[in-house]
Every structure is written in C-alpha cells, then in structure tokens.
Amino acid sequence: xxxxxxxxxxxxxxxxxxxxxxxxxxxxxxxxxxxxxxxxxxxxxxxxxxxxxxxxxxxxxxxxxxxxxxxxxxxxxxxxxxxxxxxxxxxxxxxxxxxxxxxxxxxxxxxxxxxxxxxxxxxxxxxxxxxxxxxxxxxxxxxxxxxxxxxxxxxxxxxxxxxxxxxxxxxxxxxxxxxxxxxxxxxxxxxxxxxxxxxxxxxxxxxxxxxxxxxxxxxxxxxxxxxxxxxxxxxxxxxxxxxxxxxxxxxxxxxxxxxxxxxxxxxxxxxxxxxxxxxxxxxxxxxxxxxxxxxxxxxxxxxxxxxxxxxxxx
Numbered sequence: 001x002x003x004x005x006x007x008x009x010x011x012x013x014x015x016x017x018x019x020x021x022x023x024x025x026x027x028x029x030x031x032x033x034x035x036x037x038x039x040x041x042x043x044x045x046x047x048x049x050x051x052x053x054x055x056x057x058x059x060x061x062x063x064x065x066x067x068x069x070x071x072x073x074x075x076x077x078x079x080x081x082x083x084x085x086x087x088x089x090x091x092x093x094x095x096x097x098x099x100x101x102x103x104x105x106x107x108x109x110x111x112x113x114x115x116x117x118x119x120x121x122x123x124x125x126x127x128x129x130x131x132x133x134x135x136x137x138x139x140x141x142x143x144x145x146x147x148x149x150x151x152x153x154x155x156x157x158x159x160x161x162x163x164x165x166x167x168x169x170x171x172x173x174x175x176x177x178x179x180x181x182x183x184x185x186x187x188x189x190x191x192x193x194x195x196x197x198x199x200x201x202x203x204x205x206x207x208x209x210x211x212x213x214x215x216x217x218x219x220x221x222x223x224x225x226x227x228x229x230x231x232x233x234x235x236x237x238x239x240x241x242x243x244x245x246x247x248x249x250x251x252x253x254x255x256x257x258x259x260x261x262x263x264x265x266x267x268x269x270x271x272x273x274x275x276x277x278x279x280x281x282x283x284x285x286x287x288x289x290x291x292x293x294x295x296x297x298x299x300x301x302x303x304x305x306x307x308x309x310x311x312x313x314x
Contacts, residue, residue, distance in 0.1 A: 005035035008104055009087030009171060013077040014095035015043040018052060020223070024095050025056050025063070033104035039084050042067040043077040074194040075180055082174055090171040092164045098130055098221040107168050110213035116144060117209025118202065120167035121219040130221040137161045142216045147206040154203065155246065155260050162199045162242065166220040169205060177204040182248050185288050186279030188241065195238055196245025203249045236272025240280055243268060247286035255290070 010028045014021055028038045040063060042050045050067055057063040066084055068077065082090065089108065093099060107119040126133030139153070139160060153160045161167065178201050182190040190197055206212060243265050250257045265283050269275055279285060 005033060006089065006108070007087040008033065008036045008089045008091055008108065008168070009085035010036055010038045010091045010093050011078070011081035011085060012038065012040045012093050012095055013043065013074070013081050014040060014045065014049055014053070015071065015074075015077070016045045016047050016049060017095045018045070018047040018049045021049055021052050021095055022056070023098060024093060025053070027098040027101075028093055029056075029060055029062065030101045031099075031104045032102050033108060036062055036104065037085070037087060038063045039081050040065045041077055041080045041084065043074075044068050044071045073192045075178075075191045075197055078178060078194075078197075079180060082171070082178060085171055087171050089168055090174045091168045092174075094163075094165045094222075096223040097165050098223070100217075100219040100221075103219040104168070106215055106217065106219060107213070110144065110215075111170075113144060113211065113213075115210040116213050117147065117173065117205045117211065118167050118169045119213040119215065120161050120164075121215040122217060123161070123166045123220045123222055124218045125222045125224050127224050133221075133224075135218065136222070137166055138216060139214055140216065142214060144211050144213045147209055147212050150206045150212050151203060151254065151257070154199070155250075155257050155264075157264070161202065163222070164198055164201050165222060167202070169201070173205050173208070174201065177201050177208075182245050183288050184244050184248065184286075186244075186285055188244060188278065190241075190245075193237075193241065195241035196248075199242055200245050200249060203246070204253075207249075207253050235274050236268065237278065239268050240272060240275055240278055244280075244286055248288070251287050251290050258290070261286075 012024060012028065040053050042053060053065045057065045064084065066080065068080065072080065091104065103121065107121065110116050110119045120137060122138040123136045124130060124133045125136055150160055179197055180191050182196055182200065243261065246261050250261050262283050265286055269280065275281065
C-alpha cells in the first residue's frame with residue numbers, strides 16, 4: 001500500500017514539448033507504485049507546454065508544477081526539479097521519454113539492499129511506437145552487481161547507460177552528484193550543453209556505493225527526434241564531451257583509469273578532426289591539474305600508435 005511505500009519524486013524538466021509532454025506525464029502518473037510526486041518544471045516554454053501541464057495538474061494532485069520566469073538553461077532547470085523534490089528517491093524522466101507502468105515497482109525494491117546506489121533498466125530507443133526500436137542498456141540478467149563493473153564498463157565502452165532517464169537514485173545523491181558545471185581547461189559550459197553531467201551522476205554515485213542493480217526488462221523508452229541532443233550532434237561533440245566528463249572523474253577519483261581513457265581520447269581526436277573547434281586538440285586538453293600525467297600520456301600514446309601502425313603494416 002502507498003502508506004508503507006517510500007516517496008518517489010519523478011522529475012520532469014521541460015521546454016517546448018507541447019506535442020509530447022502529455023505522453024510523458026501520463027507515463028509518470030500510470031505507475032503501479034502509488035506513492036509518487038511528479039515535479040514538473042517548465043523552463044519558460046514559448047509554446048503551450050505550460051497550459052498542458054496545468055491542465056494535468058488540475059486533474060491530479062500528484063503533479064507539482066513550476067515555471068521559471070526565464071529560461072535557465074537545461075542543467076539549471078534539472079536542478080530546479082531536484083530542489084523542489086521531497087521524495088526519498090528521484091526518478092529523472094526527460095520530457096520526451098516514457099517509462100513503463102511498473103518501472104518503479106520493479107526498481108525501488110532493490111534499494112532494500114543499502115549497498116545499492118542506483119538501479120537502471122533496459123531501454124528502447126524509438127521514433128513512433130515505444131515497442132518498436134533499438135534495444136539499449138541491456139547488460140545481462142536482472143540483479144545486483146559490483147559498482148566497479150559499471151565504472152570499468154563505462155570506461156571500456158561496454159554499453160552502460162549515459163543517461164539517467166533509465167535509472168532511479170536516492171534523491172540525496174542526485175542533489176550531491178548532479179553537477180551544474182564540470183571543471184575543464186577548455187572553457188566548455190556544461191550547464192548549457194548538458195553533455196557529461198548525466199554520466200557523472202552515474203560515475204560519482206557508483207564510486208560511493210559498493211553495488212548497483214540492473215533490471216533486464218525494457219521499462220524505459222527514449223524518444224529519438226530531431227530536437228534530441230543525441231541526434232543533433234554528429235560531429236563528435238557527444239563523445240568528446242563525455243570524455244571530458246570522464247577525465248574529470250578519473251583525474252579526481254580514479255587516476256588508475258586514465259591510461260584506458262587516454263587511449264580512447266587519442267582515437268576520438270583522430271576520428272573527429274573538428275574537435276579543435278571545442279578547444280580539444282591533444283589528450284592533455286581533457287585534464288585540468290594532472291600536469292605530470294601529461295608527459296606519461298604523450299609517451300603512452302606514442303607507443304600505442306607505433307604498435308597499431310606496425311600491426312597494420314604487417
């Protein structure tokens with residue numbers, strides 16, 4: 001019963017989604033887990049998004065709507081959602097995505113193990129119908145795993161999630177680990193492009209807990225459309241900025257992972273020659289204070305490049 005359930009805050013930051021926000025709100029309200037509040041913060045939309053939100057809020061008291069007087073940028077709007085939340089847990093639901101009715105019912109119980117820091121589910125990326133699309137974030141059977149698997153898996157490209165849209169966390173950890181800015185040496189404004197802040201929420205939380213949980217059922221659905229960040233970025237902006245976020249994490253928390261990351265950065269710089277427009281020309285550009293490591297980086301990558309070259313020559 002709801003009276004025995006811990007409150008879950010479903011956080012929906014939104015801007016100009018008049019055509020699809022109703023679907024997102026409906027998926028939040030359809031949860032079989034009863035004790036929820038739905039925090040919706042409209043980032044000064046210029047269409048009728050706010051009117052749709054207000055109409056839903058009038059019919060369902062679980063919705064707590066807020067509207068910014070001016071557009072704060074994406075990450076500040078995410079944080080406004082967090083500030084207004086009152087739950088034990090936080091489920092970020094992007095305004096263009098959906099969750100299955102039993103998303104919360106099948107993820108929240110994993111937190112009975114106090115060593116579990118977050119839970120994520122398999123995801124389908126769709127364009128028209130949620131049941132038709134590409135399966136993503138499917139990493140083995142449902143269960144509890146060592147957090148090191150997530151951290152290592154992300155750095156090694158094993159297909160772990162980047163977006164918390166498929167996950168649920170403790171609200172206190174979202175408050176602590178969802179960063180407005182990611183320190184960097186190239187002046188990249190993470191508060192505005194919002195690429196990497198999401199991944200760091202996972203990595204920082206995984207660093208603080210022994211375990212995470214995975215539900216192998218598809219319980220979250222990501223909508224692919226022209227306005228989404230992933231489809232709007234085809235010039236290397238996404239991988240380069242995610243590596244900037246990983247570099248921050250490695251530099252400050254896991255320097256043992258820098259060699260793996262440096263190899264990936266090296267090949268991304270070769271793959272995306274336009275990286276210079278982001279101020280990223282060398283591996284060292286991804287770091288802020290690891291001056292000594294930059295010498296090691298150069299020698300490591302020179303050796304790696306020679307090894308790869310010899311392999312192809314043979």
